[in-house]
Amino acid sequence: MNAVGERTRATVVAREVRKSFSVGRGSRRRVVDVLRGVSLRVEPGEMVGIVGPSGSGKSTLLYCLSGLESADAGSIEVMGRQVVRASRTALFKTRRDHVGFIFQSYNLVPSLSAGENVSLPARLAGRPLTTEQTAAVLASVGLEGRAKSRPADMSGGEQQRVAIARALAGGADVIFADEPTGALDSRNGREMLGMLRGIADDPQRSVVMVTHDLEAASLADRVLVLKDGRVLRELGRSAPAEILEALEAAR
Template sequence: MAFSVVVKDVQKTFVTGRGRAKRTTPVLRGVSLSVRPKEMVAIVGPSGSGKSTLLYCMSGLEAVDGGSIEVMGQQVADASRNALSRIRRQHVGFIFQSYNLLPSLSARENVALPARLAGRPVSDARLNETLERVGLAGRERNRPQDLSGGEQQRVAIARVLASAPDVVFADEPTGALDTKNGREVLGMLRDIADEPSRSVVMVTHDLEAASMADRVLILRDGLILREMGRSSSKEILDAMEAAA
């Protein structure tokens, strides 16, 4: 398959209020992009540019008003709820800034859950290997409230590794982390993208994080204004300022 994700002319508008107080706010104004296997793509832009909305639409977590989105050759934009659930279980992993772990489950149980829900139970050996890979050996029985922020994000990444999705969507994955933990988490995401059949799409305000991507897309006012190859944080900043 040539592309993991294909987005064509995607539009999204939010409507708030009623009657005379009703307001219509265009958030995505016709976004098109594609992502290949073994590629890490970073989406950057100012607050309110539509970055997170685009990521949620691409992963099927948010409906679109127009356009087309394919993930691993399957249409997401107009899929039924059941079809969307199937696509996400089979092909998609999501890493949230807020970790999105179940507080009643241990780290080990949180890691195993998505794969089991997808009908691909993970062996104890694979769970142990995955937890060790992200530096959580010895912490697997702890619940989220007993883990640091960096450790919780490692659980979220281990959850993705264990379920082995084709595409990983990451929304500000280092936003709640200190510099050291942030760099380590980015290294793990880079490792995922370096696997032949995997792709990572990351939204970030962190230009150092964006500099680790193979491509950088600059989004502003719901449009992609520029696409760059692998670039330094300064080059990305200069491009963002030029696009302002």
Template sequence: MTEPLIRAENLHKTFASAGTRKTRVPVLRGISLDVHPGEMVSVVGPSGSGKSTLLYCLSGLESSDSGSVRLAGHELGTLGRGALAAVRRKHVGFMFQSYNLIPSLTARENIALPARLARRPTSRTAIDRALADVGLVDRGGHRPGQLSGGEQQRVAIARVLAMQPDIVFADEPTGALDTAAGSEVLRLLRASAGAGRSVVVVTHDLEAAALADRVLVLRDGLLHQELRRATPEQVLEAITLAGAVA
């Protein structure tokens, strides 16, 4: 089997309790997992189970209290802030539920922004190809306020695809979309997994979770169950069980 793009071992993460800094609340309690090239993995579980925190730790946006994350051959815990940012720019694309588009920039300019910030050359052809991949080739000159929610999320996907990252992380990418727009976003995410690129998505959407090669079910900061090629009904049953046991 190929070397995993992500290997997490015994991850622990706590946050300060509301109202006091002395009390720490455990959010991740010893999670270990691998994500292999070309694989789509979804992370599901009851609210408060640690899904988004896990995603942020795997992507290097949050540091864990203990344990290790190895991403594309780099031990994240050993890197300084500048080196960690360089690894993220080179290997990671991140999709947020809130899109994180710059209102004053056009869709085309938003897609080009990560390359500009990383001081990497990018071409109009590459940007237009990314727009075409998400079905927005005629909307490149529009600003976010002129686009629907589904179109904004597709611009966010195009921005990630134009970066050509090894790993795409997506945090509730369909949470603010209607059914039709959400289905299109999911199709694009599923299609982007492969040819060595991996996708890790946190979702409450059963259909989204079932598109993945593997489904990781979290409960109370622990990896409760792993499903392979699951149906939406099997995902729902696993989440319901995790919620009942938690």
């Protein structure tokens, strides 16, 4: 784990992040600018929501911030470590030591049990968990006694809980969540959001979440509204109606 002094810095600092993709072939090939100079800062103990219309670049931004996608230009620091143009080894260490990611599709290893999925990142980081530690992390997300269950035997809500436990067990300083409630029913979605809010309330961790769910976004301390690859507006903690109004202005 990091020293206390290191945890006082911002978990994520991004400056003028740009990303383009080539689409089409031959004479129809063209370059699409997805991110056009996005800057943001995420503090420890903060939950930041990212919203915007389809094609605004919000998921691409999340992937670039977490190091899962390479940005073309700009600067991204996660716990003080540069992500843009970092070597593969340096990028692996940053993600291993500081980053947790929660996907809409869970991304659990189907051949591994819940306990094995949870303990995998810690083992890869050279900090293997004991059976008791793994069970305790699962119990903290309401999955007591489910360490030996495989993903195929679990509901969507339970699988997403395993994904959260996996991020927590890895000791992540910042958890990136991409539409974490998108595949869940309303009850499981509310429970999932409560867990993410609880993580962000930890003064040593942050949550950055992309969502189309206004109720989910309303739990964030700040909401960034993206349009055409830029931050159109930044809101403080806002009611769903206020976020909807900002989104309508971005369409």
